[in-house]
Amino acid sequence: MAEPAVMLDGISKQYGSFLAADNISITVPKGELFGFLGPNGAGKTTTIKMMTGLLEPTDGTIEIGGVDMWKHPLQAKKKIAYVPDHPTLYEKLTGWEYVRFIASVFGIPARQAEEKAVRLFDLFSLGSRADELIEGYSHGMKQKMALTGALLHDPDVIFLDEPTVGLDPKSAKTLKDLLRQLCDDGTTVFVSTHILEIAQEMCDRIGIIRDGKIAALGTMEELRGESSASLEDIFLELTGDEEQQELIRELAGGRSDAP
Amino acid sequence: MIRTLLGVQARMLKHTMETNKTGTNVSHAIIGFVVILFLLFALNIVTSLPTAYDTELVELLFSYVFMMVLGLILLMGVPQVFKHLYASRDLTFLFTLPIKVSHIFWVKYIQSFLNIPAALFIVTFLPGLAYGLHAGVHGFFYPALLVVTLAIPALGVAAAYFINMGLVHIIPAKRANELMTVMSAVSGVLVYGMFQLPNLLTEPGPGSETALPTGLLPEMPAWLPMSWGASALTSAMAGDVSFLLPTVGLAVAAAGLSFAASALVEKGFRSGWIQLNEGKNKKKKAGEKGRRFKVGSPVAEIGWKEWRYMKRDIREWLIFMPFVFLFIFMGFGYTAGSSSVAAFRELDPVLSWTAVQAAALFIYAFFNGSLSASFVAREAGSTWMLHVLPLTGVQIACGKLWMSWLIPFLPVSVLQMTAGILLGWPVSFFLLGLVLSALISPALSALGIWTGAIGGKYNPSNPQNRLQFAPSLLMLVLSYVYVLLTLIPVLLVVVPAESAGLFEKVAGGGIIGGSASAAASLLQLKLTNSALVTAGSILVFLFLTIGTCVAFLYLAGRRIEQGIQVSMPDSKE
Ligand SMILES: Nc1ncnc2c1ncn2[C@@H]1O[C@H](COP(=O)(O)OP(=O)(O)O)[C@@H](O)[C@H]1O
Ligand SMILES: [Mg+2]
Numbered sequence: 001m002a003e004p005a006v007m008l009d010g011i012s013k014q015y016g017s018f019l020a021a022d023n024i025s026i027t028v029p030k031g032e033l034f035g036f037l038g039p040n041g042a043g044k045t046t047t048i049k050m051m052t053g054l055l056e057p058t059d060g061t062i063e064i065g066g067v068d069m070w071k072h073p074l075q076a077k078k079k080i081a082y083v084p085d086h087p088t089l090y091e092k093l094t095g096w097e098y099v100r101f102i103a104s105v106f107g108i109p110a111r112q113a114e115e116k117a118v119r120l121f122d123l124f125s126l127g128s129r130a131d132e133l134i135e136g137y138s139h140g141m142k143q144k145m146a147l148t149g150a151l152l153h154d155p156d157v158i159f160l161d162e163p164t165v166g167l168d169p170k171s172a173k174t175l176k177d178l179l180r181q182l183c184d185d186g187t188t189v190f191v192s193t194h195i196l197e198i199a200q201e202m203c204d205r206i207g208i209i210r211d212g213k214i215a216a217l218g219t220m221e222e223l224r225g226e227s228s229a230s231l232e233d234i235f236l237e238l239t240g241d242e243e244q245q246e247l248i249r250e251l252a253g254g255r256s257d258a259p
Numbered sequence: 260m261i262r263t264l265l266g267v268q269a270r271m272l273k274h275t276m277e278t279n280k281t282g283t284n285v286s287h288a289i290i291g292f293v294v295i296l297f298l299l300f301a302l303n304i305v306t307s308l309p310t311a312y313d314t315e316l317v318e319l320l321f322s323y324v325f326m327m328v329l330g331l332i333l334l335m336g337v338p339q340v341f342k343h344l345y346a347s348r349d350l351t352f353l354f355t356l357p358i359k360v361s362h363i364f365w366v367k368y369i370q371s372f373l374n375i376p377a378a379l380f381i382v383t384f385l386p387g388l389a390y391g392l393h394a395g396v397h398g399f400f401y402p403a404l405l406v407v408t409l410a411i412p413a414l415g416v417a418a419a420y421f422i423n424m425g426l427v428h429i430i431p432a433k434r435a436n437e438l439m440t441v442m443s444a445v446s447g448v449l450v451y452g453m454f455q456l457p458n459l460l461t462e463p464g465p466g467s468e469t470a471l472p473t474g475l476l477p478e479m480p481a482w483l484p485m486s487w488g489a490s491a492l493t494s495a496m497a498g499d500v501s502f503l504l505p506t507v508g509l510a511v512a513a514a515g516l517s518f519a520a521s522a523l524v525e526k527g528f529r530s531g532w533i534q535l536n537e538g539k540n541k542k543k544k545a546g547e548k549g550r551r552f553k554v555g556s557p558v559a560e561i562g563w564k565e566w567r568y569m570k571r572d573i574r575e576w577l578i579f580m581p582f583v584f585l586f587i588f589m590g591f592g593y594t595a596g597s598s599s600v601a602a603f604r605e606l607d608p609v610l611s612w613t614a615v616q617a618a619a620l621f622i623y624a625f626f627n628g629s630l631s632a633s634f635v636a637r638e639a640g641s642t643w644m645l646h647v648l649p650l651t652g653v654q655i656a657c658g659k660l661w662m663s664w665l666i667p668f669l670p671v672s673v674l675q676m677t678a679g680i681l682l683g684w685p686v687s688f689f690l691l692g693l694v695l696s697a698l699i700s701p702a703l704s705a706l707g708i709w710t711g712a713i714g715g716k717y718n719p720s721n722p723q724n725r726l727q728f729a730p731s732l733l734m735l736v737l738s739y740v741y742v743l744l745t746l747i748p749v750l751l752v753v754v755p756a757e758s759a760g761l762f763e764k765v766a767g768g769g770i771i772g773g774s775a776s777a778a779a780s781l782l783q784l785k786l787t788n789s790a791l792v793t794a795g796s797i798l799v800f801l802f803l804t805i806g807t808c809v810a811f812l813y814l815a816g817r818r819i820e821q822g823i824q825v826s827m828p829d830s831k832e
Contacts, residue, residue, distance in 0.1 A: 054646050056822075077649035088640035091607035092568045095737075100552065105648050110789040133571065 003066035005030045005157050005188035006051065012047050020046045022212040023060070028190060028205075030156075035203030036192040036241075040174060043212040044084060044192040048161050051190070052082040064094035065156055078106070081150035085161040087142050092216040095121070095130035095145055099152060106153040120148040123174060139166040147175070151182075158182070160191045164198060176202050264358070264366040285729060294378060301386040310394045314493050320491035326413050328379045329485065332415030333422075341418040343367040348396040366523055368420070376412035384408040387492075397498030403506050404495075407488040409515040414484055417516035424523050484509060487712050488583075529798055557650055561658025565634050569666070573631075611682040613753075619671050623700040628707035629726065631663035632734065635711025635815075636725035639825045652816030656708050660812065664704040672696060698804045699745050703738050705811035710734040710820040715825040727826065745803050748796035750778075756786040 006028040013021040021043045028034045038044050049055035051062055053073050062069040069076040090098055096117075103113035121127040124144040129137065134145060143166045150158055160179075164172045179189050182201060193199055199206050200220050208216045208223070216223055344367060353363055387404045410678070442541060469710045487505040494502035555563070645655055672693060679689050714730025759782035762775045785792040 026571045052647050054643055054822075074649050074651060077647060078648070082643075082647045084643060088643070090564060090568070090641055090644070093564060096552070097564075097567065100554060101560050101564055103554045103647075105557045105650060107557075108554065110552050110554040113554060 003030075004028060004063075005032070005065055006034075006036070006190060007061075007066075008051065008062040009045075009061045009063075011047065011050060011062065012058045013043075013050060013055065013057040020212050021050070021057075024209070024212075024214055025060075026217065028157075028188055030188055031183055033179060033189045033191070033202060033204045035199035036190065036194075036209060037196065037199040037206050038209035039194055042194075042209045044194075044209060045161055046212075047191055047209070047246060048082070048159050048187070048190070052080060052159055053077055054082075078153075079156040080159065081153070081155035081157075082159045083143065083150050083161065083163060085145045085165065086139075087146035088144060089134050089146060089149075091135035094133055095126060097150075098134060098145060099130075102149045102152050108153055116129060117148060117150055122153055123178065124148065124171065131166045140168060140171060143167060144171065152207070155187065157188045157190060162192055162194065164195070166191065169180055223230040261362050261365050264353075264780070265369065267364065268370065268654050277719065280585075287728075289728065293383065294622065298382055298385060301382060302389050305386045305390040306393045308390065308393070309423065314497070318489045318493045321492050322483075324383060325407075325485035325488045326483075328383060328411050329415045329418075331379060331769065332376055332412055333419060336415060336419040337422055339374060340367075340371050341424050344420070344423055349550070359395070359620040361521055366646055368416070368769045369519070370414065371419070371640070372416050376416050379410055380412050383411075394496075396496040399495035399500075399502055400492065402495075403491050403502050406506050406510050410458065411488055412507040413513040414509070414516060417509055417513060417520050418634050419787045420520040421516070421523075424520070440683050472751035477728055484512065543800070558632040558654055558661070560657040561655060562662035565637070565659060565662045566666075568637060608682060608684050608688060611693065612679075612684055612688050615675060615678045615682070616695060619692070619696055620699060620742050622671055623667065623696070625735075626667050626741045627664065627700055627703035628710060628734045628738050630667060631659065631704040631707025631709035632715065632731070634663045635708055635819075635823065636715030636825050638715075638823070639717035642823060642825060646822065647817070653812060654816075655819050656705070656815040659708055660701065660704050663707065664701050667699055668696065698801070699742065702741060702804055702807035702811065705808045706734060706737055706741070706813065709811045709815040709818065712815045712823045715823060717825045741803075741807060745800060748800040748803070751781060751785065751796040752793050754782065756782050759783050759786060 004027045006026070008024055008026045008105065010149060011021055011024045012019065022025075025033075036047070046055065050057045051069065052063075053069050053076065056070065062141050064076045064079050067076040067079065090101065093101065099113065099117045103110070103117075108116075118127070121130050124147065126141065126144055126148065129141065134142060137145065143163065147160075147163070151220060158179075167175060178200075183189055183204070191203070203220070205217070205219050206223060207214055216226065218226075330418065384404065387408060388401070391400045391404065487509050491502045491505035491509065495506070554560075651681075675687065675692055675696070679692070684692075710726060710730050714727040714729050716725055759779050762779035762782065781792065
């Protein structure tokens, strides 16, 4: 069998005495759209940062297409792209200059980079703004610009951290379709989210993380079929449970009673 | 409400200190230590002054001390106040709460005062007190001292607030982001003008050095607040009741100006803040449309990226402020004493060349490091990009190096050339000067890159200050040590061997004597074996310059790969 696109083996991350990621092992085959689902503070961002070479794991190994991220970072990084949850791009560059910067770093020929960028700008409706400084973009536009930069060099694996958060419904839809298309063409996508529906409707396989541990791993059907209590809890946490609904009603009611 | 807000601020400060990296706390401790040292030094001087004083001289001294206090407050306070007024991150939040704007203002005002102004109060009040006790002056002096040393900084802070709130309205909204720069520039010019004022008003006569005190330090016009304070203190020392008038006048002026500032608040503070934040969202076109899409090498492209960053944010230009002041001073010097420039022209080209080289190296040593360091610290929020991209640390360091080196090198070289033409150097001197600069300066920039990687700091509202205190001190010291070291082989080549005797006379123990004797023996060697010493010196020089540059690039690269962390202090600092 071919090398898995992403292989995490016993990854842990310790912040002082706090264990933000605890012995995480995940294998993602090539061309899969993998969803990393968990409530806020579960350790999604921490794990993704370790996979992209931003945060050194306390323990464990990470391989991208068979290359160890922390032993051969340069080779591994050539294969990946990363779109963080709050992309701070080079704000004083224009969209085009940013693309040019990324193209230069990855050594993409000018013609090829330009064509690709034009297509991506069109797709994300960024074309008319690509000559403006990035600092003037909205959060969603910055995210789309980061996506453009990420897709420019045809990465083997794309990591996206909560990509739909700043996007309007149309862009979110475009993104979902795009990711699906990319996976069908052989790119591997690793996407984190705290929204159950998103994971459900677009991912091939889902890893559920909570308190730094992998609670469950499999396709949505497999997960639904599995009836463990802890998994139930997580789904409730992700959807909002009965008790919470009650609380919300109470709070709303309390306000109208007030003088 | 004011107390609640202050309480919150105090608690935040406490937590900031608790969670600070030890390095930051250490550098704060160093600053505190320096202040205490200065205080002890001042106390020492004051208590060793003769007890019998010349009233005129003391008055002059006081007025100059107060001028320095006001100058410092304006210079550092105007940008600081700007931060407190308009750049604090908590304002967005505070404005949404039901708090009176004037309360927010007073909290900010107290915060501004409890900064440099409070420190200046301490370093003027305590030595003043010590002097009073030491000289055994009249009891009136002490209350007057307290009022005056409090009122002068308060006046400075109030003035800083006025300047800020005024300028916020004059400057068009779309330029508001660059306001900070304008603030610093304005305060610099103001202070410079203030110090020049007495100079311009009084022309020192010939042989003025003996004619103390008026010759050395021109007298100050009596209507300036500094003069009020000074005359209040001198009258009080003598037990003259007339001290009351200027003392009370000063206190009233300080209080009045402060309240006037608070009255302007609703208009200047809130609306100015709104204007400022709207200005931010103005679209900016950077006209590169229609140009062909090009792709360069990563190293070149990183350099260009830095260049665009500098070009597009006036705030970044602040780093050139020292240059501007240098030119102003030089311009003043030129117009003031054209005779001395003429004398300079008559100089031997060797001497003038040496002087110009020394000046250029001084500028490089002073400037290159901090510029390059700011190129690293600028990454701040975007460091993640450099880590995710397939770039080696050395590539990143090189990319930042070439541009940060070129930016000072071009103007300084042009200046050098201009000086050379004016001073009539032979062609070989031009070339030699360029080669020397080109070889010596890159290592200084590399040093800056490394320093930025170990101790970068980024505060979007205060971009010229991009290094933590301790690393910046280290960088400055290393820069000068390096330049001095490289000069040894240069001097060995340039200084004629015959002057060995000259050094022998100074030779002896201690650092100076020791180096003189070392120089003497090297020159002796040169006398007997000129070619060897010259060749050896050139080799050592090349090794030093290129070696240092490569070494720091490598270190910086390593550091960048390990992950640089640019500390981003809250805009409160
Ligand atoms: N630099 C840090 N220092 C200490 N704790 C951290 C740090 N970064 C994240 N954490 C903690 O790690 C946990 C996981 O955070 P994160 O990975 O950002 O969660 P997620 O992205 O799933 O919302 C959280 O409890 C968070 O408080
Ligand atoms: Mg997260």
